[in-house]
Amino acid sequence: xxxxxxxxxxxxxxxxxxxxxxxxxxxxxxxxxxxxxxxxxxxxxxxxxxxxxxxxxxxxxxxxxxxxxxxxxxxxxxxxxxxxxxxxxxxxxxxxxxxxxxxxxxxxxxxxxxxxxxxxxxxxxxxxxxxxxxxxxxxxxxxxxxxxxxxxxxxxxxxxxxxxxxxxxxxxxxxxxxxxxxxxxxxxxxxxxxxxxxxxxxxxxxxxxxxxxxxxxxxxxxxxxxxxxxxxxxxxxxxxxxxxxxxxxxxxxxxxxxxxxxxxxxxxxxxxxxxxxxxxxxxxxxxxxxxxxxxxxxxxxxxxxxxxxxxxxxxxxxxxxxxxxxxxxxxxxxxxxxxxxxxxxxxxxxxxxxxxxxxxxxxxxxxxxxxxxxxxxxxxxxxxxxxxxxxxxxxxxxxxxxxxxxxxxxxxxxxx
Amino acid sequence: xxxxxxxxxxxxxxxxxxxxxxxxxxxxxxxxxxxxxxxxxxxxxxxxxxxxxxxxxxxxxxxxxxxxxxxxxxxxxxxxxxxxxxxxxxxxxxxxxxxxxxxxxxxxxxxxxxxxxxxxxxxxxxxxxxxxxxxxxxxxxxxxxxxxxxxxxxxxxxxxxxxxxxxxxxxxxxxxxxxxxxxxxxxxxxxxxxxxxxxxxxxxxxxxxxxxxxxxxxxxxxxxxxxxxxxxxxxxxxxxxxxxxxxxxxxxxxxxxxxxxxxxxxxxxxxxxxxxxxxxxxxxxxxxxxxxxxxxxxxxxxxxxxxxxxxxxxxxxxxxxxxxxxxxxxxxxxxxxxxxxxxxxxxxxxxxxxxxxxxxxxxxxxxxxxxxxxxxxxxxxxxxxxxxxxxxxxxxxxxxxxxxxxxxxxxxxxxx
Numbered sequence: 001x002x003x004x005x006x007x008x009x010x011x012x013x014x015x016x017x018x019x020x021x022x023x024x025x026x027x028x029x030x031x032x033x034x035x036x037x038x039x040x041x042x043x044x045x046x047x048x049x050x051x052x053x054x055x056x057x058x059x060x061x062x063x064x065x066x067x068x069x070x071x072x073x074x075x076x077x078x079x080x081x082x083x084x085x086x087x088x089x090x091x092x093x094x095x096x097x098x099x100x101x102x103x104x105x106x107x108x109x110x111x112x113x114x115x116x117x118x119x120x121x122x123x124x125x126x127x128x129x130x131x132x133x134x135x136x137x138x139x140x141x142x143x144x145x146x147x148x149x150x151x152x153x154x155x156x157x158x159x160x161x162x163x164x165x166x167x168x169x170x171x172x173x174x175x176x177x178x179x180x181x182x183x184x185x186x187x188x189x190x191x192x193x194x195x196x197x198x199x200x201x202x203x204x205x206x207x208x209x210x211x212x213x214x215x216x217x218x219x220x221x222x223x224x225x226x227x228x229x230x231x232x233x234x235x236x237x238x239x240x241x242x243x244x245x246x247x248x249x250x251x252x253x254x255x256x257x258x259x260x261x262x263x264x265x266x267x268x269x270x271x272x273x274x275x276x277x278x279x280x281x282x283x284x285x286x287x288x289x290x291x292x293x294x295x296x297x298x299x300x301x302x303x304x305x306x307x308x309x310x311x312x313x314x315x316x317x318x319x320x321x322x323x324x325x326x327x328x329x330x331x332x333x334x335x336x337x338x339x340x341x342x343x344x345x346x347x348x349x350x351x352x353x354x355x356x357x358x359x360x361x362x363x364x365x366x367x368x369x370x371x372x373x374x375x376x377x378x379x380x381x382x383x384x385x386x387x388x389x390x391x392x393x394x395x396x397x398x399x400x401x402x403x404x405x406x407x408x409x410x411x412x413x414x415x416x
Numbered sequence: 417x418x419x420x421x422x423x424x425x426x427x428x429x430x431x432x433x434x435x436x437x438x439x440x441x442x443x444x445x446x447x448x449x450x451x452x453x454x455x456x457x458x459x460x461x462x463x464x465x466x467x468x469x470x471x472x473x474x475x476x477x478x479x480x481x482x483x484x485x486x487x488x489x490x491x492x493x494x495x496x497x498x499x500x501x502x503x504x505x506x507x508x509x510x511x512x513x514x515x516x517x518x519x520x521x522x523x524x525x526x527x528x529x530x531x532x533x534x535x536x537x538x539x540x541x542x543x544x545x546x547x548x549x550x551x552x553x554x555x556x557x558x559x560x561x562x563x564x565x566x567x568x569x570x571x572x573x574x575x576x577x578x579x580x581x582x583x584x585x586x587x588x589x590x591x592x593x594x595x596x597x598x599x600x601x602x603x604x605x606x607x608x609x610x611x612x613x614x615x616x617x618x619x620x621x622x623x624x625x626x627x628x629x630x631x632x633x634x635x636x637x638x639x640x641x642x643x644x645x646x647x648x649x650x651x652x653x654x655x656x657x658x659x660x661x662x663x664x665x666x667x668x669x670x671x672x673x674x675x676x677x678x679x680x681x682x683x684x685x686x687x688x689x690x691x692x693x694x695x696x697x698x699x700x701x702x703x704x705x706x707x708x709x710x711x712x713x714x715x716x717x718x719x720x721x722x723x724x725x726x727x728x729x730x731x732x733x734x735x736x737x738x739x740x741x742x743x744x745x746x747x748x749x750x751x752x753x754x755x756x757x758x759x760x761x762x763x764x765x766x767x768x769x770x771x772x773x774x775x776x777x778x779x780x781x782x783x784x785x786x787x788x789x790x791x792x793x794x795x796x797x798x799x800x801x802x803x804x805x806x807x808x809x810x811x812x813x814x815x816x817x818x819x820x821x822x823x824x825x826x827x828x829x830x831x832x
Contacts, residue, residue, distance in 0.1 A: 186713070
């Protein structure tokens with residue numbers, strides 16, 4: 001990664017979240033922390049929502065003489081002793097320098113880089129629990145797919161995190177099915193990171209703690225609804241390696257997980273949201289037996305509408321080439337329309353002649369599809385703007401979901 | 417299609433070629449000729465390379481009392497009486513206004529629109545047979561996928577046709593698996609058509625034949641090798657509807673075959689060539705069992721290199737958005753990497769641990785893959801330009817084919 005210079009301090013990393021994607025990312029981050037000792041502290045913290053698990057008799061970890069195999073145990077104890085999240089990422093050995101921590105506040109303490117990877121409905125609550133309890137100059141990376149859309153506008157999860165915590169937060173998204181990444185099957189991902197310019201010569205709070213309040217950069221951020229927010233960021237002390245694109249690549253890039261770091265946070269986040277809506281249409285078309293040409297046509301129109309959505313609602317703050325060139329754009333769209341769960345459930349709903357809610361119930365074990373939720377949210381937003389007709393595929397997906405259009409009508413509706 | 421005005425003459429259409437894609441396109445064109453009687457003559461000619469076929473006893477056309485079922489028959493007779501190309505597009509009923517003609521010269525006589533749809537190795541020979549025997553103001557559309565690449569440069573098949581015949585020729589390409597189009601499964605396609613500006617008020621040769629030589633537009637064309645050619649085009653007589661984007665859409669667009677007409681002939685043609693090379697890499701990766709993330713990564717890098725190839729070697733004469741927005745670009749890439757034959761044979765070569773030549777032999781009945789041929793041609797061209805390293809995926813495919821690189825090396829080689 002080139003010379004990062006001799007810095008006196010190293011970055012401490014915490015992964016907030018430990019589901020299957022959380023653990024897959026924590027594995028990568030811990031592997032890289034161990035292999036880049038000049039930049040990162042070896043031990044990586046992972047916050048785990050504590051629950052009881054039991055090592056079953058057919059598990060490779062089962063040993064009748066071990067206290068860990070005597071009835072229900074704490075998930076964190078099993079992870080720390082067996083180096084496996086047997087509940088959410090079974091079969092994958094986690095690095096021994098990854099420490100499962102049941103205390104959220106303890107896990108994030110003193111960390112300079114916080115990696116957020118938890119279901120989006122828990123973001124606000126989790127951030128509020130650690131507000132004021134993290135380093136004020138910490139930086140965040142959100143691995144949470146998608147955006148938060150409502151009638152008023154579109155908000156990036158990275159912005160929500162950054163606002164609550166008063167830190168800068170970038171985003172990671174890409175063509176990444178968690179189980180494949182965990183198995184170290186080769187894939188690519190995009191990191192978007194573009195903090196406002198800060199004086200890298202800012203003194204360390206260790207050496208001159210009284211000046212730390214001067215290391216604040218205030219910048220204005222205008223979201224799509226026109227809402228202006230003022231964000232104050234504290235500069236990273238100069239005895240840490242600066243958190244730049246090179247350091248982020250050192251932290252996330254692996255031989256099996258290729259990272260491109262870009263600056264377009266909105267594009268990377270938006271791609272991860274809209275592709276789920278397109279995947280529903282691809283699943284329906286595939287379920288109808290219309291073949292590969294038709295599915296490719298849906299994906300082409302979907303990509304066009306993603307670019308148009310970005311241009312229209314994010315203007316110059318987005319780089320539309322993110323959609324056509326980065327893993328978080330076209331590649332994630334392709335993966336999601338090949339075997340993602342929005343695609344699969346939509347396809348099943350046609351094959352079984354069931355509503356998509358019914359398929360969700362039987363296939364997803366109580367979880368909800370992200371695509372159906374996003375389709376409704378995006379439609380509310382487009383309707384309020386009077387722009388439904390300009391996004392015929394996004395609109396068609398919503399109408400099929402609400403029952404006012406049939407799948408057979410999609411080709412002629414999106415033709416214009 | 418809006419009002420095209422009351423023209424005294426109608427366009428006569430000939431399809432040159434009658435393989436499975438030739439017949440699928442001829443079916444579309446004949447359907448549209450019948451439903452647009454103000455613009456097109458109803459009868460559409462299709463040149464068929466004559467051969468003997470036999471209607472088998474289990475055919476739906478078998479009738480022991482019919483003379484057509486007494487031993488080998490001319491393919492054209494079977495098509496004209498049974499309205500089916502039983503050899504190359506079995507099971508599909510062709511329109512009754514489509515006339516199979518074994519005489520190439522007779523088939524193209526007096527036609528104003530010539531649709532070329534035959535294997536590319538026959539283009540030059542076929543065009544030379546009809547040179548000087550077609551209307552001098554005819555227009556062509558090439559449905560032949562790909563481009564002709566050699567060390568000296570890249571030539572579009574549409575240009576080759578246009579040069580030999582002295583006419584303007586556009587191109588049709590898209591995410592179109594012929595059998596699915598023939599079954600009227602919904603798909604999209606791109607037509608690229610951008611003739612030099614001509615005076616539409618040119619007098620008809622019927623009314624003032626002596627002035628016909630004045631209706632010539634001479635324009636210069638510089639190909640990628642820097643070779644300059646002067647092309648003389650004769651204006652279409654004004655008593656025909658002008659051959660513009662609207663007329664081409666009337667001729668090719670069907671409810672199940674959606675056409676977008678653009679001006680970028682080079683982009684549309686190049687997409688159809690390079691995607692076959694990418695499909696080989698996608699097939700290998702899939703054969704390795706690397707999963708959907710990896711396949712999507714290959715397609716993303718492939719799309720990037722297609723855009724870069726266009727920018728680098730066609731400059732301002734290409735619109736790179738063709739690759740990311742049109743059916744002939746990203747959608748055709750997706751279809752070809754899902755189930756196209758380059759993809760399938762590459763995948764089988766890994767699964768069976770056989771060379772791709774061996775798979776070709778056993779799977780393609782003597783035919784050769786387009787992707788392997790294009791990969792070699794493109795590599796010769798890039799090598800001569802000293803630019804192999806700038807197109808790592810295209811180069812990696814060539815090297816795997818020649819045996820100097822293994823599929824396992826592709827991810828790290830294309831990473832840079």
